[in-house]
Amino acid sequence: MNIGDIARLTGLPAKTIRYYEDIGLVTPQRSANGYRHFRETDQHKLLFLGRARALGFTIEDCRTLLALYEDQSRESANVKRVATEHLNKIDEKINQLQSMRETLAHLVASCAGDHRPDCPILNDLGQEP
Amino acid sequence: MNIGDIARLTGLPAKTIRYYEDIGLVTPQRSANGYRHFRETDQHKLLFLGRARALGFTIEDCRTLLALYEDQSRESANVKRVATEHLNKIDEKINQLQSMRETLAHLVASCAGDHRPDCPILNDLGQEP
DNA sequence: CCTTGACCTTCCAGTAACTGGAATGCCTAT
DNA sequence: ATAGGCATTCCAGTTACTGGAAGGTCAAGG
Numbered sequence: 001m002n003i004g005d006i007a008r009l010t011g012l013p014a015k016t017i018r019y020y021e022d023i024g025l026v027t028p029q030r031s032a033n034g035y036r037h038f039r040e041t042d043q044h045k046l047l048f049l050g051r052a053r054a055l056g057f058t059i060e061d062c063r064t065l066l067a068l069y070e071d072q073s074r075e076s077a078n079v080k081r082v083a084t085e086h087l088n089k090i091d092e093k094i095n096q097l098q099s100m101r102e103t104l105a106h107l108v109a110s111c112a113g114d115h116r117p118d119c120p121i122l123n124d125l126g127q128e129p
Numbered sequence: 130m131n132i133g134d135i136a137r138l139t140g141l142p143a144k145t146i147r148y149y150e151d152i153g154l155v156t157p158q159r160s161a162n163g164y165r166h167f168r169e170t171d172q173h174k175l176l177f178l179g180r181a182r183a184l185g186f187t188i189e190d191c192r193t194l195l196a197l198y199e200d201q202s203r204e205s206a207n208v209k210r211v212a213t214e215h216l217n218k219i220d221e222k223i224n225q226l227q228s229m230r231e232t233l234a235h236l237v238a239s240c241a242g243d244h245r246p247d248c249p250i251l252n253d254l255g256q257e258p
Numbered sequence: 259c260c261t262t263g264a265c266c267t268t269c270c271a272g273t274a275a276c277t278g279g280a281a282t283g284c285c286t287a288t
Numbered sequence: 289a290t291a292g293g294c295a296t297t298c299c300a301g302t303t304a305c306t307g308g309a310a311g312g313t314c315a316a317g318g
Contacts, residue, residue, distance in 0.1 A: 002294075002295075003294095003295075003296095004293095004294065004295080013276085013277085014295090015276070015277060015278085016275085016276065016277090018296095018297095019275075019276060019277090023275095033283090033284060033285085033295080033296095034283085034284085034295080034296065035284085035294090035295055035296080036295085036296090044255070047255075047256065048254050048255050048256075051253070051254045051256070052254050053275090054229075055229050055232060055233055055254075056226070056229045056233075058274080058275090059274075059275065059276095060274095065251070065254065068248075068251060069251045069254065069255055071246075072246060073246060074246045074248070074251075075243065075244045075245065075246065076240055076241055076242055076243060076244075076245055076246060076247060076248040076250075076251075077242045077243055077244065079240065079242075079248045079250050079251055080237060080240045080241075080242035080248075080250065081242070083233060083236060083237045083240070083250050084237055086233065087230065087233050087234060087237055090226055090229055090230045090233065091230065093226055094223060094226050094227060094230065097185070097219055097222055097223050097226070098223060100183075100184050100185045100219055101216065101219045101220065101223065103184060104184055104185075104212060104215065104216050104219065105216060107212060108209060108212050108213055108216055111205055111208065111209045111212070112205055112209075113205055113206045113208075113209035113210070114204065114205060114206055115204045115205075115206065116204065116205055117200075117201060117202060117203045117204065117205060118205060119197075119203070119205040119208045119209075121205075121208050121209065121212050122194070122197065122198045122205075122208055124180070125177050125180045125181050125184075125194065125198065126173070126176075126177050126198055127176065127177075127180070131265075131266075132265090132266075133264090133265065133266080142305085142306085143266090144305070144306060144307085145304085145305065145306090147267095147268095148304075148305060148306090152304095162266080162267095162312085162313060162314085163266080163267060163312080163313085164265090164266055164267080164313080165266085165267090182304090187303080187304090188303075188304065188305095
């Protein structure tokens with residue numbers, strides 16, 4: 001399978017797949033014409049990566065998870081640790097965003113949004129009463 | 130005031146302030162020795178920027194907001210539009226993160242996290258039953 | 259007068275994870 | 289032969305900084 005086929009199959013852009021090869025996440029073979037040749041194991045890895053990325057894992061986490069995935073003698077504790085840390089980071093981000101959201105929602109609600117210049121949003125940012 | 134003073138005052142790292150000058154958000158004067166010299170209006174702007182950034186506005190949004198802030202004949206509708214769009218983006222992000230969070234939390238909960246290799250997290254990522 | 263330390267300056271490179279585009283090569287069909 | 293639709297590499301750009309190197313300035317102390 002060429003890169004276009006695998007891209008369709010995995011849902012990943014060809015560019016991204018090339019990038020993943022660049023950083024050593026997959027190592028497709030090469031055909032005589034220099035085209036990348038993807039096999040089932042590559043497809044498997046790419047699907048794995050796509051799902052892990054969709055859960056927000058960083059590339060480095062993905063690298064770690066992929067290694068664990070391929071290691072038959074792994075300890076699930078290691079996987080769980082990576083996932084738990086990631087979960088905590090997600091929670092942090094959600095909290096941050098929610099606090100922004102709250103402030104912002106108040107400001108937006110209090111702004112008339114008309115042709116006049118008075119604006120509680122700018123007043124708040126400029127910290128003037 | 131030199132950059133160190135203004136950094137302390139605004140809570141922004143000196144590096145960041147230099148960067149803001151680079152991209153034209155502030156334009157402090159220069160003393161004879163080449164040091165940046167910050168006046169009250171600069172301080173004001175930097176505080177404004179710090180607060181806007183803390184609410185998650187992009188630099189370009191900040192540029193727009195700053196321009197509106199300084200424009201006495203602005204229409205608050207324009208401010209509100211920027212803020213509302215940003216609010217929507219925040220909501221999107223929160224939703225994304227929460228959906229990740231949910232999936233991930235289930236996976237983490239179902240993983241024993243012990244010395245054995247069996248791992249529902251990896252099974253899910255590898256999409257094997 | 260010289261040195262020390264705390265400032266300040268500029269410039270270059272790196273971060274994360276791609277994405278876009280240019281220049282070029284290959285393959286298949288008409 | 290040529291047109292299209294693939295593929296290749298390489299370079300640059302994105303966001304908002306951050307770190308570090310190499311060097312200039314200033315005030316205080318010996």
